[in-house]
Amino acid sequence: MSLWNVVSVGFKEIWAHKFRSLLTMLGIILGVSSLVAMSALVKGMEIAQKEGLVAIGGLQKVRIEASEVPIEQRHLADQAVGITINDVHALRHGASLVTAISPEMRLFGATLSARGKTFRPFTCAGVWPVALEMSEHAIAHGRMFNSIDDEMARSVCVIGTATRDELFGSPEEVGHEIIPIGETILINRQPFTIIGMFQHYESDQERRERELAELQPKPQMTGPTRSRGWGGRRGNFIFWLKNATVYVPLNTMWMKFRAGMPGTAGATGDPTLSTLEVKIADIETMEPALQQIRNVMLTTHKGIEDFSFRTQEEWAENINTFIRNTRLSGGMIAGISLLVGGIGIMNIMLASISGRIREIGIRKAVGAGTGDIFMQILVESLVIAILGGLAGLGASYLFVQLIGSLSPDANPPIITAVAMSVAFAASVGIGILAGLFPAFKASRYHPIQALRYE
Amino acid sequence: MALLELRNVSKIYRLGGEEIRALDDVSLDIDEGQFISIIGPSGSGKSTLMHILGCLDTPSTGTIRLDGMMIQDASSRQLAQIRNRKIGFVFQFFNLLPKLNVLQNVELPMIYSGIPARQRREQAMAALRMVEMENRAKHRPSQLSGGQQQRTAIARALVNDPKIVFADEPTGNLDSHTGELILQMFSRLSREGRTIILVTHDPEIAAVTPRRIEIRDGRVAHQLDPTLAGLNRFPTAVS
Numbered sequence: 001m002s003l004w005n006v007v008s009v010g011f012k013e014i015w016a017h018k019f020r021s022l023l024t025m026l027g028i029i030l031g032v033s034s035l036v037a038m039s040a041l042v043k044g045m046e047i048a049q050k051e052g053l054v055a056i057g058g059l060q061k062v063r064i065e066a067s068e069v070p071i072e073q074r075h076l077a078d079q080a081v082g083i084t085i086n087d088v089h090a091l092r093h094g095a096s097l098v099t100a101i102s103p104e105m106r107l108f109g110a111t112l113s114a115r116g117k118t119f120r121p122f123t124c125a126g127v128w129p130v131a132l133e134m135s136e137h138a139i140a141h142g143r144m145f146n147s148i149d150d151e152m153a154r155s156v157c158v159i160g161t162a163t164r165d166e167l168f169g170s171p172e173e174v175g176h177e178i179i180p181i182g183e184t185i186l187i188n189r190q191p192f193t194i195i196g197m198f199q200h201y202e203s204d205q206e207r208r209e210r211e212l213a214e215l216q217p218k219p220q221m222t223g224p225t226r227s228r229g230w231g232g233r234r235g236n237f238i239f240w241l242k243n244a245t246v247y248v249p250l251n252t253m254w255m256k257f258r259a260g261m262p263g264t265a266g267a268t269g270d271p272t273l274s275t276l277e278v279k280i281a282d283i284e285t286m287e288p289a290l291q292q293i294r295n296v297m298l299t300t301h302k303g304i305e306d307f308s309f310r311t312q313e314e315w316a317e318n319i320n321t322f323i324r325n326t327r328l329s330g331g332m333i334a335g336i337s338l339l340v341g342g343i344g345i346m347n348i349m350l351a352s353i354s355g356r357i358r359e360i361g362i363r364k365a366v367g368a369g370t371g372d373i374f375m376q377i378l379v380e381s382l383v384i385a386i387l388g389g390l391a392g393l394g395a396s397y398l399f400v401q402l403i404g405s406l407s408p409d410a411n412p413p414i415i416t417a418v419a420m421s422v423a424f425a426a427s428v429g430i431g432i433l434a435g436l437f438p439a440f441k442a443s444r445y446h447p448i449q450a451l452r453y454e
Numbered sequence: 455m456a457l458l459e460l461r462n463v464s465k466i467y468r469l470g471g472e473e474i475r476a477l478d479d480v481s482l483d484i485d486e487g488q489f490i491s492i493i494g495p496s497g498s499g500k501s502t503l504m505h506i507l508g509c510l511d512t513p514s515t516g517t518i519r520l521d522g523m524m525i526q527d528a529s530s531r532q533l534a535q536i537r538n539r540k541i542g543f544v545f546q547f548f549n550l551l552p553k554l555n556v557l558q559n560v561e562l563p564m565i566y567s568g569i570p571a572r573q574r575r576e577q578a579m580a581a582l583r584m585v586e587m588e589n590r591a592k593h594r595p596s597q598l599s600g601g602q603q604q605r606t607a608i609a610r611a612l613v614n615d616p617k618i619v620f621a622d623e624p625t626g627n628l629d630s631h632t633g634e635l636i637l638q639m640f641s642r643l644s645r646e647g648r649t650i651i652l653v654t655h656d657p658e659i660a661a662v663t664p665r666r667i668e669i670r671d672g673r674v675a676h677q678l679d680p681t682l683a684g685l686n687r688f689p690t691a692v693s
Contacts, residue, residue: 016553362549366537366538367535369530448505448510451510
């Protein structure tokens, strides 16, 4: 019996029981589509996370944060120095593996206002000009403040596009880009002059969408424009955070908002920093560099370890762990679904052959061998699985579209060819496995008994 | 050399420790072109004999030679091939596949002998012409009368040009008139030189064939062999 005959007989048999076959396929369809959709989701998340990681700054960045002193030093907690500007100077001279140091003083809950509007940025920080490269910022308009601005504690600031959008109007609303260089804004009621603005940060996906939207003709607005009650699209959260950044010179921050305030100077009297970011020359020397920083800082901190390191590596590790876990759990769900689908196929094939014992007997009487019957049943099961797999791939496309329209724009699901082929191969494998036992059973019927079967 | 030679064939079933001799030391020769009936009451072993002769089953002991080949120890795969190439079956209940049309039913044995589609079609149509069913080729078995179904089954049995055609109570499920027509068809086929073995419990039907083998309790009880008796090999057609 030629392969073509076997396959066409399989198709006929499935066609003869359309509804039953469809129900049988459902398990495979769900399994395949959930496998593909899950992997598309994870892929989308992974890409968004990795993009975000790059936007925050590379892996060489280490953030030094104040932390609780370890348990064995608890009795010294009241003498803890905190991270101060003193550490910066010490690291500069003492830690040779550190290439850049960026101190940061944050103003928590800062309120910006201009033209009667207010905005609370995510970060309002006093920094050195080096913060620009440390945090992967780029100035699009105007300039970054320099060391003279810092020295003189000038009231200047550099803002991100989120601040501009909120206080002066976004390009989407106004129709053209406003560059508020030279404007004065109030930071907690203190006047500051905007001398620079960062470029607009966005994910690839957002950029593509924005460029596409620019190509479309704008709908003509009629009537008064009014707020529609939501703040407009923010896009990827990480990028929004970056856009909602305001930098002022470190010294200005100290002079205007911190000096003389309680709790702003450490036990030694040096100005306390919120965080300290350092850049390591090479990712390979991360370990010795961290050790070096620790040694230096333990001397300035009187041996009290009231600081901790946070590396991006940890974050990257977290991303990977998260992705792996999601993939595992999603894969398990899809796998169980496929398994159930396979059991469904086996069940139906067993029911099908016991309804066709006489047919098997007739086929054997006219000369079908054990192998012919085996192949016939196996191919039938395989055809169900393949059709189910193909339908599943189609369904997964719709599924992913659905998820894509529900999930945030930041991480649109991405269907990969690998996921599709793995899912399809799995359905084929399941089809073969599910068909083996029924096929074996059917092929073993004795022709005489099968012919007599009523 | 006879077409089919049985020597000391026995078939023993075991049913709960009890031994049942369905066939007990049967020896037979069947020559090419003979028209034979195997008669006997139900339970006599005639069906078992037919199954063994028809290569649907193998004997417990004894030897069978079919067309020069010893087949008592053949594997199920070899038996399937022999059934396919050398043997045609006609059953009491027609045993057509309900999902296939007449033509496809007749093509079925050729599918398993790997004959290409076009040739299958031609041969099947030729076989259907032989039984005058060519204008029913696209009908389903359920759309046919009993006699038409049985003719389709005969066409299926003949399509691979077998050495022997077995008919197991071929008229058992038909009214007497249609049954007679079917028997005439077998007689005609016999006159055309085919070897036909008719299995029946009805002596009247058995009377159609020149040679009769009566089976009782698993043994050949009585044989009427016109060739041995010097009678005409071809009897006059039944009226």
